Amino acid sequence: MKNRLLALALATAMVFSITACGKSESKDDATKDTKTEASKSDEIEYDVDELVTLGDYKGIEVTVEGEYEYSDEGFDKYVEDTIAQAGIFAEDKSQKEVKEDSIVNVDYVGSQDGVAFDGGSAEDQTLDVANNCTAGTTQGFIDGFTAGLVGHKVGEEVAYEVTFPKEYGNADLAGQTVIFTFQVNYIAKPISSKKELTDDVVSEKFGYDTVDKYMDSLKESYQSKLESNLKNDTETAVLNAIINNSKVAEIPDDLLQARVDLIIAMQDRQYQAYGTTLKDYIASMGYDYDEEIAKLTENIKESTKTELILEAIAKTEGMKVDEKDYSDFISNLYTQMGYKDETSFYDDYSVKGYSGEKYFRLAYLTEKAKDFCIENAVVNSSNVVAE
Template sequence: MKKRLLALVLICTMAFSLSACGKKEDKAETKTEKTDKTSKKKVADIEYDVDEFVKLGEYKNLEITLDGEYEYSDEGFDEYVSKTISEAAIYVEDKDANEIAEDSIVNVDYVGSKDGVAFDGGSAEDQLIDVGNNSSATGGGYIEGFTAGLVGHKVGEEVAYEVKFPDDYGNADLAGQTVIFTFQVNYIAKAIDSKKALTDEIVSDKFGYDTVDAYMDSLKEKYTASLENNLKSDKQTAVLNAVLNNSKVSKVPEELLQARVDMYLSVYDKQYQSYGTTAKEYFESMGQDYDAYVESMKTSIQESTETELILEAIAKAEKIEIDEAGYKEFIQGVLSSSGATDETSFYEVYDVDGYTGERYFRQAYLTQKALDFCIDNANYTGAPAEAE
């Protein structure tokens, strides 16, 4: 069985500010109208007995094997440092290099001109160029031939040559035109890809730490935290999959599944409404099949809701209940990560017929508690002794 995520994750990974949506309440709405809405939802509340749909298998004392990296080692830390530095894409002047090669990274100022006059957007200073890939050293390509004339020239030289813009270039004034780009070669650069290449000056300039040692101390803290996060994540994934493999859902209550689908589509549409369009209109404008997307999304929701039902059944079997203090901390974390401030307005974003937003998040908290119970009661091989 493939890995599944809780339903909460499916909704909350959508990238938009829920606080903005929550503030769009119609101020002209009367108290009576609000009461009617509340009454309607109360009458239509979805009810089901989870035991009718879930057959639980083993979920306690599971034997779990973990094979990740969870304990600090000098070798692992060195690899982490090298990866972090490499991903930072730091370049400094290579004082031993003087001539531009085909694979050089070179720092230049350049000016683009047409008929002897510099054109808008064609000039820049202190640019790191990847000559071999005809691109910026930090990503983003140039028009064909932009860097072709630099090879063989030396630091300090001024280099000028013709470059032709493509016929379909976005700027009509330049499309298909041949222009002159003039480059001032400032220096040839080299990548900083190891701790040995760092200096206090580089660390201060690029990372904001006074010394290399101070920067290493910060990376050691981050590396240690990443190991702890890896262990927590791998435990959750392994235990969840074991629980799902051992249990079976005969079917998802139709009303519950429809509520989940309605909730997802409603939240998704609110994201695009904030930009003056709808999800369907956006997909169609991008030449994509919205209906096909919805069908695919329904499959994911079906799976996540099955996961939720299994965990709900465990919570029921173990008499796990929502503790209000714990839930308060949970929902405050959700509010903070979404940018929302008002709890009531936040819930309303997720309200659908038969299932309120508040009920949804309380259920999400309960199912997470059930999963935590399974994690705490599993037996682990491959985890640090103190973490078991």
Template sequence: MQVIETLAEGLKREIKVVIPAKDMEQQMNERLADVKDKVRINGFRPGKVPVSHVKKMYGKSIMAELVNEIIRDRPSAILSERGEKSATQPEIAMTEDEAEAEKILNAQADLEFTLSYEIIPAIELKSVDGIKVTREVVEISEDEINEQILKIAESARTFETKKGKAADGDRVTMDYLGKVDGVAFDGGKDEDAELVIGSNRFIPGFEEQLVGLKAGDEKVITVTFPAEYPAANLAGKEATFDITVKEVAAPAATEINDDLATKLGVESVEKLKEIVRGQIESQYGNVTRQKIKRQILDQLDAIYKFEAPSKLIDAEFDNIWRQINTDLAQSGKTFADEDTTEEAAREEYRTLAERRVRLGLVLSEIGEKAGIEVTDEEMQRSLFAQLQQFPGQEKEILEFFRKTPGAAASLRAPIFEEKVIDKLLADVTVTDKTVTKEELLAEDAEEGDKPKKAASKKKAAAKADDAAEGEEAAPKKKAAPKKKAAEGDAE
């Protein structure tokens, strides 16, 4: 077998592979000899079939099997011998001329094919001694814990009937009948429906018109369904609701004590506060970690400058660009609305895609050199977390991960990345800094306040900092059942 390099430009490689016809014929004859003793052909005793007859009957099919095996197995062996890693599956090209292919199957012509691929560049790891990050820490006050407990307690809050008018925060029990153009519509009727004013469970503008009503009052409320309302026959339509108020109830005072803890399923108020503190610490800890991770990645980005495989960048850009266009379509916006052009946006997201791929390769090299591995137990926990996100679809999800190439890698990649980040955190200089809650969350708030940058752009930037290689994601959650039209939510 001859292996001839025909192209070596940057990361691009092209290899020509030639296997002489005589070598192919020899391999075919070895298989024919084995087949001869196994085939059953009328007119011949077992094991007595002439090789020439077996070749006439099975020669081409055996040669076709050989060609397929060589095309399947040799590329990886060739790359291994060359000490190269292909960024993607090598592209394989061979003759499409039928006459030439016929000669190959008859062992009358050499088998030739070419491999085209991009190599993963060799990355020389550099010292991280100069990387310094600031870890922001928030001191959690008793007041914040109590405030969070009161928010949690809203789910267990009781209401007491009142005689006065409904105010914000009160619960209204009512019958209603919804109409569009004077005609009642499906799902627009309910009796003894309960709604807490200010909960934003109903169509925007609905709850505010209940303020001031008392038990026994009747009123016609006029609202407009949101343009993106899931029921197409109601989206953007003006509707009226005939309301009959049956009861107004005010929320009972909530006290943080053992009784409240018991209502929430906890044995004591001390245990409740301990649980809530842990939840708040976890929430702040996640934000802190993301900020630290961003600092590390930004500094690695400055340290490592090398050419990344274009095919990986193309694939990553396609993922980001698809999400960008999906977000714009859902929001009904255009690039012009975001104070940019499609051309400028493409350039910006291409840069983000290149950064992500490059950092992914760096983290992969760091993890490999450090011997970091993802255990089966960690993979199982990640899969279980996926299943929890899709209740009722567990079988479908398991089937997806079993049959979809690369799906398992989509579970492994983020675990591996976080373990590499942990490794780096142990090696870089970390300085703790006590900040307020507002300071910790300030950056995200500022980004969210920028009116001229689409949410899609923010998501793409976040993706760029998630440097693990992109893999095919698990199936999306099924849409929740539509609520009754009158309960149309502001969702």
């Protein structure tokens, strides 16, 4: 069964990921115009009962399959994955000479005509000699940067010439031959499992005094992850069932356009803060703006269907906005997004035909409707232990 919630998640993420960084102060004339229009009394109206035919939404039975219960096997895998993702490297005291495939920790200074140049020096850098990059990343260096380290021993100072490419971004260095002087601190090895951890490593890399304390922290994180897995999978299963049981005859064109305008406005405001626009950014990435907006519109169409179904449920169940509860709801949102008051928050979420206040009051009700359906669902879970 196609997971129709992917579209909802995409559209929601696009709005909230942008504003989570804080609102931008820049506002172009087009944005001001849409807000002026939104303040008029021509807001979009529709009868949700005429648009939506509800199917079963109370007491529906769903089955979720995932990792929801603690197991030693699951926790061990979580630990291994966490360590692997951290990209930890520690001193390997058994290795004393740099080889072609070594991971080596160095300090280095780049100089031209005996004078160190800006940006050419660093300390405590862990380098992947074979791949000529920072260990654990794809951050590559100019050709030959690490090659001269091979054959030298821990504790040695090594100096050799390296030539910058002619097309290098810094005109003062482009095509120039410079000298890099390295201090070989130690040969490193990747830490890829719990058994390789030491108190010193977890203290330096994670800020915990001992391996045991770090494991206690990971166990708490693992438990939270299991709870989140169950909550998210349950929500997805219930909403998908409700969507499949119901039918949306049509989405009003003006409502869909308002939803599209909102996301475009939010993205455009974010890009303006960085001195560009959404349209220019899309073009700079080699995509056609109209085609990308058409794709976005299709995604938003799916999320708007879900919104209408939940709105119909809220109406059928007689749900109303509890003003005290809503005040907490909206203040938490605008505070998290860097706003000082709800007026400016509503203003930034207003588009032609749909005010920000109306948008978030509906969001509050649809959230209540979603929670109602989940609370009244019969949820069967099948715990899958991590391999």
